Amino acid sequence: MPQLVLLAADLVAVGVLVLGVYFPRHRRRDLVAAYLGVNVGVLAVSTALSSSTVGVGLGLGLFGVLSIIRLRSTELAQTEVAFYFAALALGLLGGLGAGTTGAELLVGALMALVVAVMWAGGHPRLMRSYRQQQVVLDRAFTDEAALVAHLEQLFDARVHQATVQRVDLVDDTTTVDVRLELGVRQPAHRPAVPVEPQLTGALR
Structure with a gap:
Protein backbone atom coordinates (compact mmCIF):
# COMPACT_ATOMS: atom_id res chain seq x y z
CA MET A 1 0.00 0.00 0.00
CA GLY A 122 8.78 30.92 -12.43
CA HIS A 123 5.79 33.02 -11.42
CA PRO A 124 5.13 35.88 -13.88
CA ARG A 125 4.93 38.39 -11.03
CA LEU A 126 8.37 37.52 -9.69
CA MET A 127 10.85 40.19 -10.87
CA ARG A 128 8.48 40.91 -13.77
CA SER A 129 10.22 44.12 -14.82
CA TYR A 130 13.62 42.50 -15.40
CA ARG A 131 14.68 41.39 -18.87
CA GLN A 132 17.69 39.84 -20.56
CA GLN A 133 18.11 40.37 -24.29
CA GLN A 134 20.77 40.13 -26.95
CA VAL A 135 20.57 43.23 -29.11
CA VAL A 136 22.20 44.10 -32.43
CA LEU A 137 22.63 47.87 -32.75
CA ASP A 138 23.17 49.67 -36.04
CA ARG A 139 26.14 51.58 -34.65
CA ALA A 140 29.63 50.50 -33.65
CA PHE A 141 29.94 51.63 -30.02
CA THR A 142 33.43 51.87 -28.56
CA ASP A 143 32.47 54.18 -25.71
CA GLU A 144 30.88 52.46 -22.70
CA ALA A 145 28.88 55.43 -21.43
CA ALA A 146 27.47 56.15 -24.89
CA LEU A 147 26.44 52.52 -25.30
CA VAL A 148 24.62 52.39 -21.95
CA ALA A 149 22.91 55.74 -22.60
CA HIS A 150 21.75 54.55 -26.03
CA LEU A 151 20.36 51.30 -24.60
CA GLU A 152 18.50 53.09 -21.83
CA GLN A 153 16.97 55.51 -24.30
CA LEU A 154 16.08 52.67 -26.67
CA PHE A 155 14.31 50.54 -24.04
CA ASP A 156 13.23 53.34 -21.68
CA ALA A 157 14.72 51.28 -18.86
CA ARG A 158 17.64 51.10 -16.47
CA VAL A 159 20.55 49.02 -17.73
CA HIS A 160 22.10 46.94 -14.96
CA GLN A 161 24.68 45.16 -17.10
CA ALA A 162 25.77 45.35 -20.73
CA THR A 163 28.20 42.78 -22.11
CA VAL A 164 29.52 43.54 -25.59
CA GLN A 165 29.65 40.37 -27.68
CA ARG A 166 30.78 41.87 -30.98
CA VAL A 167 31.84 45.23 -32.39
CA ASP A 168 32.05 45.39 -36.17
CA LEU A 169 33.64 48.62 -37.41
CA VAL A 170 33.21 47.62 -41.05
CA ASP A 171 29.44 46.97 -40.98
CA ASP A 172 28.98 49.53 -38.17
CA THR A 173 27.14 47.21 -35.76
CA THR A 174 27.38 46.26 -32.09
CA THR A 175 26.03 43.05 -30.57
CA VAL A 176 25.44 43.34 -26.84
CA ASP A 177 23.88 41.17 -24.15
CA VAL A 178 21.93 43.51 -21.89
CA ARG A 179 20.26 43.02 -18.49
CA LEU A 180 17.71 45.74 -17.83
CA GLU A 181 14.83 46.82 -15.62
CA LEU A 182 11.78 48.17 -17.40
CA GLY A 183 10.05 51.32 -16.22
CA VAL A 184 13.05 52.61 -14.26
CA ARG A 185 15.23 55.19 -15.97
CA GLN A 186 18.82 55.64 -14.82
CA PRO A 187 19.32 59.10 -13.22
CA ALA A 188 21.60 61.46 -15.09
CA HIS A 189 24.00 61.69 -12.13
CA ARG A 190 24.29 57.93 -11.72
CA PRO A 191 27.63 56.47 -12.86
CA ALA A 192 27.53 54.52 -16.07
CA VAL A 193 26.96 50.79 -15.78
CA PRO A 194 30.16 48.82 -16.40
CA VAL A 195 30.31 47.25 -19.82
CA GLU A 196 32.11 43.94 -20.12
CA PRO A 197 33.70 43.75 -23.57
CA GLN A 198 34.11 40.33 -25.13
CA LEU A 199 35.51 41.08 -28.54
CA THR A 200 36.26 37.79 -30.26
CA GLY A 201 37.83 38.76 -33.52
CA ALA A 202 34.96 41.00 -34.52
CA LEU A 203 36.86 44.26 -34.22
CA ARG A 204 38.37 44.76 -37.66
Whole structure:
Protein backbone atom coordinates (compact mmCIF):
# COMPACT_ATOMS: atom_id res chain seq x y z
CA MET A 1 0.00 0.00 0.00
CA PRO A 2 2.70 2.60 0.84
CA GLN A 3 4.26 1.94 -2.56
CA LEU A 4 0.96 2.61 -4.32
CA VAL A 5 0.54 5.81 -2.29
CA LEU A 6 3.94 7.11 -3.45
CA LEU A 7 3.23 6.16 -7.06
CA ALA A 8 -0.07 8.03 -6.90
CA ALA A 9 1.64 11.00 -5.21
CA ASP A 10 4.18 11.19 -8.03
CA LEU A 11 1.48 11.14 -10.70
CA VAL A 12 -0.44 13.88 -8.91
CA ALA A 13 2.71 15.96 -8.41
CA VAL A 14 3.89 15.70 -12.01
CA GLY A 15 0.36 16.42 -13.22
CA VAL A 16 0.25 19.63 -11.20
CA LEU A 17 3.79 20.54 -12.26
CA VAL A 18 3.27 20.02 -16.00
CA LEU A 19 -0.44 20.69 -16.56
CA GLY A 20 -1.01 23.16 -13.74
CA VAL A 21 2.22 25.16 -13.74
CA TYR A 22 4.26 24.65 -16.93
CA PHE A 23 1.72 24.50 -19.75
CA PRO A 24 -0.53 27.41 -18.68
CA ARG A 25 2.55 29.65 -18.59
CA HIS A 26 4.62 28.44 -21.54
CA ARG A 27 2.15 26.69 -23.89
CA ARG A 28 4.69 24.32 -25.42
CA ARG A 29 2.77 21.14 -26.15
CA ASP A 30 5.71 18.93 -27.17
CA LEU A 31 7.40 19.35 -23.79
CA VAL A 32 4.23 18.30 -21.95
CA ALA A 33 4.59 14.83 -23.43
CA ALA A 34 8.34 14.87 -22.78
CA TYR A 35 7.99 15.82 -19.11
CA LEU A 36 5.22 13.29 -18.44
CA GLY A 37 7.03 10.53 -20.33
CA VAL A 38 10.35 11.15 -18.59
CA ASN A 39 8.70 11.24 -15.18
CA VAL A 40 6.71 8.03 -15.63
CA GLY A 41 9.67 6.26 -17.23
CA VAL A 42 12.03 7.20 -14.42
CA LEU A 43 9.35 6.32 -11.88
CA ALA A 44 8.92 2.83 -13.37
CA VAL A 45 12.65 2.11 -13.59
CA SER A 46 13.50 3.51 -10.16
CA THR A 47 10.62 1.56 -8.58
CA ALA A 48 11.97 -1.65 -10.08
CA LEU A 49 15.47 -0.79 -8.88
CA SER A 50 14.35 0.17 -5.37
CA SER A 51 14.26 -3.46 -4.32
CA SER A 52 17.87 -3.94 -5.44
CA THR A 53 20.88 -3.28 -3.22
CA VAL A 54 22.34 -1.06 -5.94
CA GLY A 55 19.06 0.70 -6.66
CA VAL A 56 20.07 4.17 -5.48
CA GLY A 57 23.36 4.15 -7.40
CA LEU A 58 21.69 2.99 -10.59
CA GLY A 59 18.91 5.50 -10.11
CA LEU A 60 21.33 8.40 -9.85
CA GLY A 61 23.23 7.08 -12.85
CA LEU A 62 19.98 6.92 -14.80
CA PHE A 63 19.27 10.52 -13.78
CA GLY A 64 22.64 11.63 -15.20
CA VAL A 65 22.40 9.64 -18.43
CA LEU A 66 18.89 10.83 -19.22
CA SER A 67 19.88 14.41 -18.48
CA ILE A 68 22.81 14.32 -20.89
CA ILE A 69 20.82 12.66 -23.68
CA ARG A 70 17.82 14.98 -23.35
CA LEU A 71 19.77 18.21 -23.01
CA ARG A 72 21.94 17.43 -26.05
CA SER A 73 18.97 16.58 -28.27
CA THR A 74 17.50 20.07 -28.59
CA GLU A 75 17.94 23.60 -27.36
CA LEU A 76 15.93 24.35 -24.22
CA ALA A 77 15.41 27.57 -22.33
CA GLN A 78 16.72 27.62 -18.78
CA THR A 79 13.16 27.53 -17.43
CA GLU A 80 12.40 24.42 -19.47
CA VAL A 81 15.59 22.76 -18.24
CA ALA A 82 14.45 23.41 -14.66
CA PHE A 83 11.07 21.77 -15.33
CA TYR A 84 12.84 18.84 -16.95
CA PHE A 85 14.98 18.23 -13.87
CA ALA A 86 11.95 18.67 -11.62
CA ALA A 87 10.09 15.95 -13.54
CA LEU A 88 13.12 13.67 -13.20
CA ALA A 89 13.41 14.39 -9.48
CA LEU A 90 9.75 13.59 -8.86
CA GLY A 91 10.10 10.27 -10.66
CA LEU A 92 13.15 9.32 -8.63
CA LEU A 93 11.53 10.37 -5.36
CA GLY A 94 8.44 8.31 -6.07
CA GLY A 95 10.32 5.25 -7.29
CA LEU A 96 13.22 5.05 -4.86
CA GLY A 97 11.12 6.21 -1.93
CA ALA A 98 8.80 3.26 -2.49
CA GLY A 99 11.56 0.94 -1.30
CA THR A 100 12.02 2.77 2.00
CA THR A 101 9.76 1.85 4.90
CA GLY A 102 7.98 4.78 6.54
CA ALA A 103 9.21 7.33 4.00
CA GLU A 104 5.80 8.32 2.66
CA LEU A 105 5.51 11.61 4.54
CA LEU A 106 9.08 12.68 3.80
CA VAL A 107 8.86 11.82 0.11
CA GLY A 108 5.47 13.48 -0.17
CA ALA A 109 6.83 16.63 1.45
CA LEU A 110 9.82 16.68 -0.91
CA MET A 111 7.55 16.28 -3.93
CA ALA A 112 5.38 19.15 -2.71
CA LEU A 113 8.51 21.23 -2.18
CA VAL A 114 9.71 20.62 -5.76
CA VAL A 115 6.34 21.63 -7.22
CA ALA A 116 6.03 24.67 -4.94
CA VAL A 117 9.51 25.93 -5.83
CA MET A 118 8.83 25.58 -9.55
CA TRP A 119 5.50 27.38 -9.17
CA ALA A 120 7.00 30.25 -7.19
CA GLY A 121 10.33 30.52 -9.00
CA GLY A 122 8.78 30.92 -12.43
CA HIS A 123 5.79 33.02 -11.42
CA PRO A 124 5.13 35.88 -13.88
CA ARG A 125 4.93 38.39 -11.03
CA LEU A 126 8.37 37.52 -9.69
CA MET A 127 10.85 40.19 -10.87
CA ARG A 128 8.48 40.91 -13.77
CA SER A 129 10.22 44.12 -14.82
CA TYR A 130 13.62 42.50 -15.40
CA ARG A 131 14.68 41.39 -18.87
CA GLN A 132 17.69 39.84 -20.56
CA GLN A 133 18.11 40.37 -24.29
CA GLN A 134 20.77 40.13 -26.95
CA VAL A 135 20.57 43.23 -29.11
CA VAL A 136 22.20 44.10 -32.43
CA LEU A 137 22.63 47.87 -32.75
CA ASP A 138 23.17 49.67 -36.04
CA ARG A 139 26.14 51.58 -34.65
CA ALA A 140 29.63 50.50 -33.65
CA PHE A 141 29.94 51.63 -30.02
CA THR A 142 33.43 51.87 -28.56
CA ASP A 143 32.47 54.18 -25.71
CA GLU A 144 30.88 52.46 -22.70
CA ALA A 145 28.88 55.43 -21.43
CA ALA A 146 27.47 56.15 -24.89
CA LEU A 147 26.44 52.52 -25.30
CA VAL A 148 24.62 52.39 -21.95
CA ALA A 149 22.91 55.74 -22.60
CA HIS A 150 21.75 54.55 -26.03
CA LEU A 151 20.36 51.30 -24.60
CA GLU A 152 18.50 53.09 -21.83
CA GLN A 153 16.97 55.51 -24.30
CA LEU A 154 16.08 52.67 -26.67
CA PHE A 155 14.31 50.54 -24.04
CA ASP A 156 13.23 53.34 -21.68
CA ALA A 157 14.72 51.28 -18.86
CA ARG A 158 17.64 51.10 -16.47
CA VAL A 159 20.55 49.02 -17.73
CA HIS A 160 22.10 46.94 -14.96
CA GLN A 161 24.68 45.16 -17.10
CA ALA A 162 25.77 45.35 -20.73
CA THR A 163 28.20 42.78 -22.11
CA VAL A 164 29.52 43.54 -25.59
CA GLN A 165 29.65 40.37 -27.68
CA ARG A 166 30.78 41.87 -30.98
CA VAL A 167 31.84 45.23 -32.39
CA ASP A 168 32.05 45.39 -36.17
CA LEU A 169 33.64 48.62 -37.41
CA VAL A 170 33.21 47.62 -41.05
CA ASP A 171 29.44 46.97 -40.98
CA ASP A 172 28.98 49.53 -38.17
CA THR A 173 27.14 47.21 -35.76
CA THR A 174 27.38 46.26 -32.09
CA THR A 175 26.03 43.05 -30.57
CA VAL A 176 25.44 43.34 -26.84
CA ASP A 177 23.88 41.17 -24.15
CA VAL A 178 21.93 43.51 -21.89
CA ARG A 179 20.26 43.02 -18.49
CA LEU A 180 17.71 45.74 -17.83
CA GLU A 181 14.83 46.82 -15.62
CA LEU A 182 11.78 48.17 -17.40
CA GLY A 183 10.05 51.32 -16.22
CA VAL A 184 13.05 52.61 -14.26
CA ARG A 185 15.23 55.19 -15.97
CA GLN A 186 18.82 55.64 -14.82
CA PRO A 187 19.32 59.10 -13.22
CA ALA A 188 21.60 61.46 -15.09
CA HIS A 189 24.00 61.69 -12.13
CA ARG A 190 24.29 57.93 -11.72
CA PRO A 191 27.63 56.47 -12.86
CA ALA A 192 27.53 54.52 -16.07
CA VAL A 193 26.96 50.79 -15.78
CA PRO A 194 30.16 48.82 -16.40
CA VAL A 195 30.31 47.25 -19.82
CA GLU A 196 32.11 43.94 -20.12
CA PRO A 197 33.70 43.75 -23.57
CA GLN A 198 34.11 40.33 -25.13
CA LEU A 199 35.51 41.08 -28.54
CA THR A 200 36.26 37.79 -30.26
CA GLY A 201 37.83 38.76 -33.52
CA ALA A 202 34.96 41.00 -34.52
CA LEU A 203 36.86 44.26 -34.22
CA ARG A 204 38.37 44.76 -37.66
